[in-house]
Amino acid sequence: MAIYGLWVINKAGGLVYQRNFADGLAPLTSNEYLVLAGTLHGIHAITSRLSPVGSSSGVQVIEGETFKMNILLTVTGTKFVLLTSLAETTADTVLQKVYDIYSDAVMKNPFHTPEMPIRSEGFDTRVGTLIGTGQT
Template identity: 35%
Template sequence: MPIYLVFVVNRSGGLIYHAQFHGAQVHPLNECLRLASTLHGIQQISRQVSPVENADDIGLVGLEARTFRLRVYQPPTGVQFVVLATPDMPDEVLLGILRRLHLLYADYALKNPFYVQDMPIRCRLFDIHFAKLMKPHIVGPLE
């Protein structure tokens, strides 16, 4: 039940953090940027096509296929946390990981006085705690 890919996408659709793990198809950075912005656009469109108007609707929250499961978590701040995993990974586990990732972002990126919001996350403590969070859910070393 490994996790293959993690994205953190800012409110504008820009990729501010990504991690790819052993066993997944490796995507170059430019392709990750394109995937993140496309996913952001699809999520925004899905909010607009909803037949029921709801202010709390964040749009696309998940996508399931034979070979993968994608889960999106978007807190009220608008930053999106995305995880791509094997299809047998339970949705509750993925959502729990994304919520803990959001807490790590709040604790180690946003509280860092040198971090500028919506810019790429370059915080050592965030990386350390992210690796601890992901270790039980990946196969092989962190890349």
């Protein structure tokens, strides 16, 4: 079981935070990460409209041959994306904890501008501790 990376995508589809935690992901440039985030944002918007019955919040899991992407959509439209191994079973719990850290360390920071890149050492440290030590 492994967590490979975390992305935070703002409500406009811009990548505001990206961090890799384990080997296994192809090395990408910052522009490639931005394009992937925008593409995922579009896919998420399309899938939220496809529900044949009632409303949908969009895709929550995308599974490939060697990895999974779990997506947590917040009420403000921010998306938290966790890239994991197929065997990872704690992704939903980890995403909720990351969102809690984001709410506490980023959104309570009077110097942070919403929808802009996250430049919070406290957020980065706490996320690293959460994911780096087995999701405590």
